[in-house]
Structure formats: structure tokens, C-alpha cells
Amino acid sequence: MRTKMVPVGIERVRTQDATIWVVQGEDTPLQIGAVCFFEGAPLHDEDGALRTDALRERVAAHLHLVPRLRQRLVPVPLDLGPVWADDEDFDLDRHLRTATLAAPGGEAELRALVRELLEQPLDDAKPLWEFWLIDGLADGRVVLVPKVSHVMADGMALLEFALSLLDAGPPGEQTPSSAAASAPPAWSPERLPDTVPLVVRTAVERTRSQLGTLAQLAATAADPRRWVGAAGAAVRLASEGRGRAPSMPITAAVGPRRDFVWCRLPWDDLTRVRKAAGGTLNDVVLAVTAGALARYLVERGPAEPDDAAVPRVLVPVSTHGQNAAGEVENRFSMMVADLPLHLDRPLDRLRHVRDEMDRHKASAQRSIGPVLFSVGDLFPAWLLHRVGPAILRNQPFVNLAVTNLPGTREPGYLLGARMLEVYPFVCGIGNIAVIIGVVSYDDALGVGITVDADVVPDVDALADAIEEACAELVGAVPDDGG
Numbered sequence: 001m002r003t004k005m006v007p008v009g010i011e012r013v014r015t016q017d018a019t020i021w022v023v024q025g026e027d028t029p030l031q032i033g034a035v036c037f038f039e040g041a042p043l044h045d046e047d048g049a050l051r052t053d054a055l056r057e058r059v060a061a062h063l064h065l066v067p068r069l070r071q072r073l074v075p076v077p078l079d080l081g082p083v084w085a086d087d088e089d090f091d092l093d094r095h096l097r098t099a100t101l102a103a104p105g106g107e108a109e110l111r112a113l114v115r116e117l118l119e120q121p122l123d124d125a126k127p128l129w130e131f132w133l134i135d136g137l138a139d140g141r142v143v144l145v146p147k148v149s150h151v152m153a154d155g156m157a158l159l160e161f162a163l164s165l166l167d168a169g170p171p172g173e174q175t176p177s178s179a180a181a182s183a184p185p186a187w188s189p190e191r192l193p194d195t196v197p198l199v200v201r202t203a204v205e206r207t208r209s210q211l212g213t214l215a216q217l218a219a220t221a222a223d224p225r226r227w228v229g230a231a232g233a234a235v236r237l238a239s240e241g242r243g244r245a246p247s248m249p250i251t252a253a254v255g256p257r258r259d260f261v262w263c264r265l266p267w268d269d270l271t272r273v274r275k276a277a278g279g280t281l282n283d284v285v286l287a288v289t290a291g292a293l294a295r296y297l298v299e300r301g302p303a304e305p306d307d308a309a310v311p312r313v314l315v316p317v318s319t320h321g322q323n324a325a326g327e328v329e330n331r332f333s334m335m336v337a338d339l340p341l342h343l344d345r346p347l348d349r350l351r352h353v354r355d356e357m358d359r360h361k362a363s364a365q366r367s368i369g370p371v372l373f374s375v376g377d378l379f380p381a382w383l384l385h386r387v388g389p390a391i392l393r394n395q396p397f398v399n400l401a402v403t404n405l406p407g408t409r410e411p412g413y414l415l416g417a418r419m420l421e422v423y424p425f426v427c428g429i430g431n432i433a434v435i436i437g438v439v440s441y442d443d444a445l446g447v448g449i450t451v452d453a454d455v456v457p458d459v460d461a462l463a464d465a466i467e468e469a470c471a472e473l474v475g476a477v478p479d480d481g482g
Contacts, residue, residue: 010190010198011084012205013073013151021073021082021151022381023388024429027256029121030150032158034424034439035114035262035448040140042171042416043133050135050142054415056096058165059131063092064184066161068152072127077195079381080202086189087127094126101136110134110143111260117147118258118427118450128152141420150426159405159424159439166412166419244396245312249300250293250456251399254428257453261463262423265438265445267409269474276477277347279354282404284473285438285445286313286357287350289402290339291469296462297341311339314401314432315357335360336398346473392430400434401426407440423448434462 013021024030045051063069071084101109113134122128128149135142148158192198245251270284277284293311315335337360340352403426412419423446424437433455437448447466451459 010086010193010201011071012202012209013082013084015209017151018082018381019384019388022385023392024150025254025389025393027121028254028389028429029427030429031118031122031147031427032150032153032425033145033147034158034162034422034437035110035260036144036146036162036419036423037421038142038144038414038417038419040135040137040142040417043142043414044135050098050133051415052096052098052133055131055133056092058415059096060092061184062161062164064187065164069095069127069129070187070189073124073151074192076202077199078203080199080206081381083198083202085192088189088191090127090189095130097130097132099132099134099136101134103136105136105138110137114145114260114425115258115453117145118260118425119256122147122149142417144414159407163408163412166414168410168412170413170418171416245399246310248297248311248399250434250451251431252433252452252455253393253431254433254452255454258427258450259453259456259459260425260448260450261459262421262446262448263463263467264421265447265467265470266474267440267442267444270445270470272479273350273473273477277350277354279350279357281440282315283354283357284350285404286315286337286339286353286402287346288466288469288473289313289400289436290341290343290349290353291346291472292462292465293339293400294341295465295468299461299465300458311341311399312336312397313339314398316401316403346469346476350473389430395430395432398432400436401432402436402438404438405440409440409442411442422446425450428452436466 020030043051043055068084070087070090072087073082074085075081076083099113101113103109117132122130128151130147132145132147133142134145137143146158146162153161193201265288270281270288274281274284290311313336315337317333317335335357337353337356340349343349343352403424405424407422419441421444422439422441424439425448426435426437427450428435433452435450437450439446447463449459449463449466451462453459456462
């Protein structure tokens with residue numbers, strides 16, 4: 001439930017979002033987004049210029065559906081904030097940006113620009129998002145890069161908003177969204193209250209939230225079924241895999257430099273694997289990750305990977321439901337699973353992952369994340385800001401993260417241009433220097449690999465290993481699914 005303050009245009013930042021805001025490092029902002037490839041011709045006018053005015057109109061028609069896009073973070077004195085407040089100087093042109101690749105406009109030039117975008121923090125004096133429209137690709141395609149602070153939204157919320165901008169069907173057969181079918185309502189920003197009323201209201205809301213957190217913790221402690229389940233999940237998390245994630249070259253303190261690479265995996269083939277072996281598509285993705293990581297570590301050398309080492313992967317779990325439709329915010333929990341690098345056969349890896357994920361889903365592990373975020377609200381922000389980044393840089397539980405977003409089989413169109421491919425990115429934080437994002441679209445799974453460029457200087461090798469591990473897994477299942 002979203003906690004509203006009075007006036008309507010002012011809203012206290014949810015505990016989960018506030019915790020993300022204060023624990024991210026100053027030079028390692030936690031940003032999410034995607035690299036989306038579109039047909040080029042429909043996005044250019046007769047003179048060959050990008051149709052930026054038409055894109056502006058399309059986005060403007062949807063802003064009223066997502067009020068957060070016109071709000072900025074405002075710190076509140078006495079360490080009570082921040083709060084979301086309407087940006088009284090909101091200007092859509094400050095968020096819709098364009099760029100043209102340097103010649104020859106190939107993948108190298110695009111990756112260089114994407115690296116720059118990932119390394120550049122968003123301006124917290126305005127709403128924390130940007131859409132970049134990139135021209136100049138040699139093959140004529142146009143790239144759209146939505147970039148959002150993770151404080152504002154999780155991957156599922158961003159995906160839902162991005163898809164809402166698209167039309168279903170090619171030109172002449174399109175079904176525009178309801179937002180595009182009518183003129184957007186007039187918007188007038190709510191003025192930020194004076195300091196004293198703002199402090200009082202925020203203090204009241206925070207106290208109310210803290211009392212709610214304490215009541216929840218008390219209820220959990222009073223219900224043996226709830227605290228035994230949560231405690232058991234925490235004990236298993238600390239004990240399984242020998243208590244700590246193994247030391248690995250891909251796990252190190254994240255700095256300010258980024259790199260990003262992408263690859264495509266066949267959706268139909270991986271669905272066939274899922275049906276033959278059981279489990280979910282996410283299990284298949286994790287099995288591919290395990291096979292890829294085993295290959296990558298061997299190829300990286302010079303030391304062979306320790307057979308006894310069991311890497312751990314952080315798996316965000318979306319908790320978006322019916323009530324979250326149309327909202328851009330964070331609604332996710334987390335699970336931690338072992339990756340069976342020690343198993344040589346791809347189907348054995350998949351069965352291991354499937355069984356482990358089933359076990360975790362049956363446990364209360366997913367409840368640990370929300371509890372930790374809730375407890376964070378009990379501590380002053382200055383303390384979390386001071387110790388949070390250091391704790392994350394030394395967290396011992398996971399080596400990497402893999403997030404898999406359910407997409408759509410139906411192709412989408414932006415201003416008549418078909419979206420051809422989409423690859424998500426999630427910037428690393430703490431000592432999680434490798435985050436693999438996956439989204440299903442059209443006939444493929446788009447895989448985006450975001451890394452710290454100093455920790456993983458050879459990210460292309462990791463992408464190659466993912467494609468090879470996928471082919472190995474697909475080849476292990478006959479075409480008839482037997």
C-alpha cells in the first residue's frame with residue numbers, strides 16, 4: 001500500500017526505496033534500464049531527422065498515468081526524508097535526450113555510448129529518469145535507452161511503463177493505448193510546503209511507519225509459524241553453500257566504471273527444454289548461467305575453478321500484483337540460490353537448479369528481503385548512508401545477480417517502428433560486479449550483461465560463454481522433447 005501524505009503532491013519515500021537511496025555509493029548509483037533496437041525509417045522524418053516531437057507527444061500522453069515521472073526527491077531536515085514532491089520546474093525536454101553515434105556507427109561505438117550513459121549519475125535535482133534516442137547506426141536502426149534510478153522503480157515497473165508506450169500491431173492495424181487515444185489531462189504541480197509543516201508531516205508519517213514496522217515484527221515474533229519460517233530461511237541462507245559465497249574473480253568492490261554487452265537466446269528452444277525437464281523458464285536461465293560461469297572461469301584462467309566452490313546468485317523476485325498496475329515503484333523481494341558449477345552435464349545442472357529453487361520457494365526465504373528493508377526504516381538515514389555502502393562492499397552471501405523479467409510474444413511498435421530487440425541493464429552495487437538481466441520479447445530472450453569494467457574487463461567472453469552454455473543445454477534435449 002502506498003503511504004500518502006497531505007498535500008497529495010507530497011509523498012514519503014517508501015522504506016524499500018529510501019533504503020536503496022541511502023546505501024548506494026555516491027559514485028555507484030543503482031540505475032536500471034534497457035537498450036531497445038527499433039526499425040529506423042518510421043522514426044525519421046522526410047528530411048532524415050529523428051521524430052523527437054512525436055516521441056515527446058507520445059510520452060507526454062502517458063505522464064498522467066505515472067505521477068512519479070514528474071516528481072523529484074526532496075530531502076527533509078532533521079534526517080527525516082527524503083520525500084517525493086512534484087517538480088515545479090518539470091520540463092519533458094530535460095528527460096528526452098538524443099545522441100548520434102560517431103562513425104562508423106557500429107556496435108563498438110554504441111557500446112561506448114551506453115557505457116557513458118551507465119556511468120553518468122542522474123541529476124537528483126529533477127525526476128530520476130531519462131530516455132535517450134540514439135541515431136547514427138550504420139544499419140539504419142534506432143536505439144532507445146530508458147534509464148531510471150532504481151530508487152524510483154524496479155525492472156518490472158519500468159518494463160510495464162515502457163511497453164505502455166508501444167502500440168500493438170503494425171501501422172494501419174494498431175491498437176493504441178487508452179492514454180494515446182485521448183488528450184492528457186492538464187497538470188499543475190503541488191507546491192512544496194514550507195519547512196516547518198513539511199518536517200512535522202514527515203515526522204508524523206515516519207513515526208507511523210516505524211510503529212507499523214514494530215507492530216509487524218511483534219506480530220511475527222508472536223506467531224511461531226512466521227518467525228520459525230523466517231528464522232529457518234535465514235539459517236539455511238547462512239549455512240548452505242558452506243556459509244559464505246566463495247571467493248571469485250567476478251566478485252569485488254564495484255567502482256564507477258561500467259561495461260555492457262548483450263546477446264540473444266532462442267525462446268522456443270529454451271521453452272522446449274523447460275517442458276522436457278520441468279521447472280520454470282527462470283530455472284533454465286539460471287542453469288545457462290551456471291554453465292556459462294563454469295566455462296568463463298576456465299577460459300579466464302590461469303587457475304581451474306575449485307570444484308568445491310558453489311557460487312551464489314541473487315535472484316530478485318517481483319511482487320507486483322493487480323494493485324501495482326500503472327505504478328512506477330519498487331515491489332520486489334529476493335532469493336539466493338547456489339549455481340552447480342561442479343556438474344558437467346547441462347541437464348543435471350538444470351535439475352539441480354530446479355530442485356533448489358522449488359525448495360527456496362517453499363521456504364520463507366522470500367520474506368527476508370522485505371523484513372530487512374522494513375528494519376532499515378528504524379535506523380537514521382545518516383547511519384545507513386555511512387555504513388550501508390561499506391556493508392554492501394563486503395557482503396559475503398552472493399557472487400552475482402540474475403534478474404529475469406517476463407515479457408511478451410507480441411511485437412510492439414513505437415510511432416510505427418517495430419521494436420526488434422531489447423536488452424535490460426542493471427548497474428552493480430556493493431561487491432556484486434556482474435548483473436545479468438533477461439527479458440523475453442518476440443521470439444528471443446534478450447540478455448544484457450552489466451559489469452564493473454575493472455572487475456570484469458573481458459565481458460565479451462562471458463557473453464560468448466552464455467551463448468555456448470545455452471546451445472549445449474538446448475542440444476541436450478531432443479527436438480521431440482523426449
